Amino acid sequence: MNRKKNRTLRLVPLLMTMAIAGAVAADGPIVATEASFQCITHMTPVRGFYVSNLLGHLDATLKAARSPDGAVYPPGSIVQLVPTEAMVKLRPGSSPVTRDWEFIELDVNAQGSTIRHRGYADVVNRFGGNCFGCHAAAQPQWDMICETTHGCAPVPLTRAMIEALQRSDPRCKPPNVLRPEDVEALKTLNTPPKS
Secondary structure (H helix, E strand, O other), X not given: OHHHHHHHHHHHHXXXXXXXXXXXXXXXXXXXXXHXXXXXXXXXXXXXXXXXXXXXXXXHHHHHHHOOOOOOOOOOEEEEOOXXXXXXXXXXXXXXXXXXXXXXXXXXXXXXXXXXXEEOOOOEOOOOOXXXXXXXXXXXXXXXXXXXXXXXXXXXXXXXXXXXXXXXXXXXOOOOOOOHHHHHHHXXXXXXXXX
């Protein structure tokens, strides 16, 4: 009886960690939770965007992200350009129309992340763009990942704005140090366009 109880007590921290990270059994559905999304700059950078993997397969995700010829991302991959938007690669067959990507819109603050909206072909970001509509334009070898040479329309942000948004992620502990050019880029983002 004591052995069984001790084994159960040892499993509790592991199960809690898996639940918090959104990790699942090797063949179960992949469900990203709010705890799956942390400070973007704590993820692994690749050419201006960030990646991680919910199932612990970061090396496979990096291999796909760094491939010069394109590749299909492995299940569990998370791809983020800015703190408030994420793509999560689900298991094959989960959403054939989106090549198994789930699009997630987040609210972020110092306490963490809140999922505002999630889905496949119907998620609209803060800029009014349909996530799937933009990513569907990526050439097939890029597995719906948009970069400047992948066939997607450009995002309405400059490189300086993107980097400023990444470094100003309020979830980062300790906070990233903002450069003067980050502060200026963030001011530009908050200034309404002139009519």
